Amino acid sequence: MAEPYLVVENLTKVYERGQVVALKDLSFTVEKGEFLVVIGLSGSGKSTLLRCINRLIEPTAGRIFLSGVELTKLSPRAMRHMRRKIGMIFQQFNLIKRATVMTNVLTGRLGYNPTLLTLLGRFPKRDRELALKNLERVGLSEKAYVRADELSGGQQQRVGIARALMQEPELLLADEPVSALDPATSHSVMQYLEQMNKEDGVTVLASLHFLSLARRYGTRIIALKDGQLVFDGPPEAIDEVKFKEIYGEEAEEVEVR
Amino acid sequence: MLDWMIWGYVAYGVMYLLNKYWWTVPLERFYSTLSLPSWGWPLTILGTLEMAVLCRNLGRSLGLRAFGLEVWGAEGGPPRVGQRLIRLLAWHFSGLPFGVGVLVSPQRAWHDLVAGTVLQPSPPQAARRRAWLSQWGLMALLLLGLTIWLGWLIVHIDIGVLFRRGEEGLRIWREMLRPDFRYFAVPDPVFELRNLPYSILDMAVVTLFMALLATVLGALVAFPLSFLGARNIMGFSPVGWGVYFLMRGFFNVFRSIDTMLWAVIFAVWVLWGRPLAGVLALTVHTVAALGKLYSEQVEGIDPGPVEAVVAAGGSRLEVIRYAVLPQIAPAYWAFTMYRWDINVRMSTVIALVGGGGIGDLLFYYKNEGDWAKVGAVVMVIVAIVWAMDYISGRLRERIT
Numbered sequence: 001m002a003e004p005y006l007v008v009e010n011l012t013k014v015y016e017r018g019q020v021v022a023l024k025d026l027s028f029t030v031e032k033g034e035f036l037v038v039i040g041l042s043g044s045g046k047s048t049l050l051r052c053i054n055r056l057i058e059p060t061a062g063r064i065f066l067s068g069v070e071l072t073k074l075s076p077r078a079m080r081h082m083r084r085k086i087g088m089i090f091q092q093f094n095l096i097k098r099a100t101v102m103t104n105v106l107t108g109r110l111g112y113n114p115t116l117l118t119l120l121g122r123f124p125k126r127d128r129e130l131a132l133k134n135l136e137r138v139g140l141s142e143k144a145y146v147r148a149d150e151l152s153g154g155q156q157q158r159v160g161i162a163r164a165l166m167q168e169p170e171l172l173l174a175d176e177p178v179s180a181l182d183p184a185t186s187h188s189v190m191q192y193l194e195q196m197n198k199e200d201g202v203t204v205l206a207s208l209h210f211l212s213l214a215r216r217y218g219t220r221i222i223a224l225k226d227g228q229l230v231f232d233g234p235p236e237a238i239d240e241v242k243f244k245e246i247y248g249e250e251a252e253e254v255e256v257r
Numbered sequence: 258m259l260d261w262m263i264w265g266y267v268a269y270g271v272m273y274l275l276n277k278y279w280w281t282v283p284l285e286r287f288y289s290t291l292s293l294p295s296w297g298w299p300l301t302i303l304g305t306l307e308m309a310v311l312c313r314n315l316g317r318s319l320g321l322r323a324f325g326l327e328v329w330g331a332e333g334g335p336p337r338v339g340q341r342l343i344r345l346l347a348w349h350f351s352g353l354p355f356g357v358g359v360l361v362s363p364q365r366a367w368h369d370l371v372a373g374t375v376l377q378p379s380p381p382q383a384a385r386r387r388a389w390l391s392q393w394g395l396m397a398l399l400l401l402g403l404t405i406w407l408g409w410l411i412v413h414i415d416i417g418v419l420f421r422r423g424e425e426g427l428r429i430w431r432e433m434l435r436p437d438f439r440y441f442a443v444p445d446p447v448f449e450l451r452n453l454p455y456s457i458l459d460m461a462v463v464t465l466f467m468a469l470l471a472t473v474l475g476a477l478v479a480f481p482l483s484f485l486g487a488r489n490i491m492g493f494s495p496v497g498w499g500v501y502f503l504m505r506g507f508f509n510v511f512r513s514i515d516t517m518l519w520a521v522i523f524a525v526w527v528l529w530g531r532p533l534a535g536v537l538a539l540t541v542h543t544v545a546a547l548g549k550l551y552s553e554q555v556e557g558i559d560p561g562p563v564e565a566v567v568a569a570g571g572s573r574l575e576v577i578r579y580a581v582l583p584q585i586a587p588a589y590w591a592f593t594m595y596r597w598d599i600n601v602r603m604s605t606v607i608a609l610v611g612g613g614g615i616g617d618l619l620f621y622y623k624n625e626g627d628w629a630k631v632g633a634v635v636m637v638i639v640a641i642v643w644a645m646d647y648i649s650g651r652l653r654e655r656i657t
Contacts, residue, residue: 054568083570094561098583107579111570119578160565167569 003068004029005203006053006171011062013048013227022048024227026062030205035197037218037235038207041247045227046207047091050173053205054086055079066171084111087164087202091176093156097149101140101159104148105131108166127166134162138192154185161192172196174206178213190217211238433632441633447621453530457618461637464614467536467607468600468645474536475543475600476593482508482544483551484577489563490555504552511545516603517610524611535612539600550592551585558584590656594649601645605638615641 006029013023022045030036038046051057053064055071064071066082074082087108095104109127110118117123123131135141138158143151148159157177164172174193178186194217196202208214214221215235223231223238223246230246231238244251408414419426444454455463484490486504491497519538527534562580571579608616615638622630 056564056568080570080572083568086568088565088568090561090565092561094565096562096579096583098586099579103579107566107571108569110566110572110575110579115572115574118575121578163565163569173568 003065005032005034005067006030006205007063007065008049008053009063009065011049011052011064012060013045013052013057014060022227023052023059026224026227026229028222028229028232030203032203033197033201035194035204035206035217035219037214037221038205038224039209039211039214039221039246040207040224044224046224047175048227049224050088050175050205050207053171053173054083054088056088080111084167085170086173087167087169087171088173088175089157089160089164089177091179093153093160093180095148095156095159095163097147099148100145101135101148101151102128102131102144104159105135105144105162105166108163111167130166131162134165135159137165138162152185153181154188157181157185157189158192161189161196165196169202172202172204172206174204176207176209179209186213193217211243429628432628433635435629436632436636437627437629438633440630441637445618445630447625453617455618457615457634457637460615460618461641463532464604464616465601465641465645467532467539467614468597468604471536471539471543471604472593472597472600475540475547475596476589478540478544479547479551480589482548483555484581486548486552487555489558489560490573490577490581504548508545508549508552511541512549514542516542516607520607520610520612529611530608530613530617531611532613535604535607535614538607538612539603543596543600547592547596551589554585554588554592555581587656591653594653594656598646598649602642605642 008029009027011023011026012021014021026045026049038049040046048057052059053066053071055074059072062072066086069082071079071082096107103121106123106127109123109130113123113127132141132144135144138161140151140155140158140162143155148156151159157180160177172193177193178189181189190213193204193206197204206217208218215238218235221231221233221235221238222229223242225246231242238246438457441457444456444459448454482504485500486508488501491501516538519541520535523534523537524530527537558581562584563576566576566580604612604614604616606616606619608614609620615634619631619634619638622628622634
């Protein structure tokens, strides 16, 4: 049997201050090409999980393998190298607000270029062409030289997607990519993720708030509650009972169309 | 502790006034402000301590008020009289020996444990308005009055002298307002003797460049240092902490030594009256002051872009270049402009302590009693300061 693409083994994260346990002994695997959606209440550990995978947050215990490489054992330097293949998009977009869209998209190439060159703000011609291509792909080619903070939320997230595309990633981590957006924009952003998943074969790990979005785009869903895995299966398998288990007795399902 | 200091202050004031007006006991050093009889000091300390403790236990003291705390019975509600008395007595065993009782159990000090009381944050607002009119307001007014009275006496303020010597003042003003601009562009022959063949204009230019150089050099040095003094850049490794504390310590210590003091040091070091001394003094202080302002700015950035650059595989320097710099640039410029402003003003007077620049002329003419020339120099200084103020103000407007 072939090794799964991503393996998370007994992952635990304890925040030192206040001894908050964010993740408790979490294990699961992801196959290449999956669109895995992570659901759960706020504070259930979704963000921490995604950030542990590219080690923006250092796990307290446990191991993570990507294509057989143990990420949790890599030196900072090797990890930096590895991050090039792991794109990430964020709930708050995390763009450089005072810089142009072009500069923002080009930061996706930082890992590929020597620091000495990038410090001067220089990028190879190939990168600039790729940036324009990716901006065109997310429908923002006319906005290339506009300051990032002049764009709407949905546009900013599309810049975030273009930035992630620049990394030519194998894996995409999307941390609540649409929580800050309205429903219509949410779908447009999600469709770009779906496109990356289906056309470019990028494995996607996305955390989402709305179950309806999770059902619509995910090929598989895992649910976290208090840092523990409470569900792992196909979207159809989440029924009323499962839903209450994940979100608590009081919860009511909200549709996003 | 604060209570003690307040009462100590009151007692000191009272003793001083007694000493001044009423005490006929001759004291050896009675000009000294600290002239109390030998038994006076221990008595004052103990007495005021007792006052403070009394005050603290019989109601809400000023110190407790300042920290927003109140003594409460453990069961809730104000403490009973018995509890207050016990707390007062117990305090002598827990607080007096260098505050052991408080240090050992900081959560709830010994005297609180014994008396069965707790310190609680006082309820906000509601009761406060009335309080200002009552005893605390009166107390504050008293302290204010005492301060002014004491200060007046200690500093030996004598308003009358302003009028008694009015003639003198008028003469200086009159001469200064008829400034002597003969040596505006031509060096004053007096300075040939001192080997300083400079006109007022020459010195003005020198001074301007002193300020500019100090600002530019200071900003250039402070810029990289500010990242080393920022918590969020240095991370949480032991080395990171070490460098951070070293940098912060350096900023704080060097900043607390005033530019004038630096000038004294450098004037002795590189020769009195050289503009170099002034530039060095201004630069050192600029580095420390800007370093602190800059690094606080770095600590206040939005961590989002930092995360994004790290996630894309960026190195530490790339994080600074792409995620930090764009966020701090406007504030950096504003701070630098503001510092330029300060440096221009400082550079005009730094010659007083041997820092060189236009102040050299000012103090030379002043010592000569040549007020017409002093007037000319002062006007040039005013013009420089005003012009720089205007320019930096406009630039700052542009940036933000």
